[in-house]
Amino acid sequence: MSNEPSDEQRVWQVVALIPVGQISTYGEIAEMAGLGRGARLVGRIMSRLPQGTTLPWHRVINASGRISLPAGSAGYAEQRRRLEDEDVVFIKGRASLRRYRWRP
DNA sequence: GATATGACCGCAA
């Protein structure tokens, strides 16, 4: 039988490892999950997460340091609130923390 | 098969 984890499974696994209060980007996640330049794939997978998931999806932002959800949307507000609850500071719409980088 | 779309990215100007 195939125990091969799907791309979706690997992305979930990588996102789950992001430490509290730290952030990563779609591109970094794609790279770590072995998807190469599949940043858009990561974005698609994030958009399809089941409600009530325990995954720290809010710690994933784009390469510009900004939240990718439409500004003003409910999703944007929730992601920003969750990050601020973890002491991530926003300045002019950008997360002030240096983005989390994986340690090889 | 061709085209359009998306929680993206890097780079040039």
Place this chain on the structure above:
DNA sequence: TTTGCGGCCATAT
């Protein structure tokens, strides 16, 4: 710093 554009890759039509 911000914008625009090409590149990227899975899905939907």
